[in-house]
Amino acid sequence: xxxxxxxxxxxxxxxxxxxxxxxxxxxxxxxxxxxxxxxxxxxxxxxxxxxxxxxxxxxxxxxxxxxxxxxxxxxxxxxxxxxxxxxxxxxxxxxxxxx
Numbered sequence: 258x259x260x261x262x263x264x265x266x267x268x269x270x271x272x273x274x275x276x277x278x279x280x281x282x283x284x285x286x287x288x289x290x291x292x293x294x295x296x297x298x299x300x301x302x303x304x305x306x307x308x309x310x311x312x313x314x315x316x317x318x319x320x321x322x323x324x325x326x327x328x329x330x331x332x333x334x335x336x337x338x339x340x341x342x343x344x345x346x347x348x349x350x351x352x353x354x355x356x
Contacts, residue, residue, distance in 0.1 A: 270346075274346040290325060297330075301336070322342075325337065326338075
């Protein structure tokens, strides 16, 4: 007898998004990116009081979760929200919280 997964794919997605959003710096980055088309990592490091290496780790977490996407434009990286996943995250959270 095979065991069914205790969680659905939807629950796994919302947990992945929530984990990536689970740090105030990452929430700030998402807020910045939600108010503009794109932003370079250098511009973000100017407004955030953290080391560039720390910012890089936060950006990596958001990118791994699929909430943002990065495009290399040497010597900079341009970050934007991933519109498909951002909209899916909003829909999942709204459904979870009953809106």
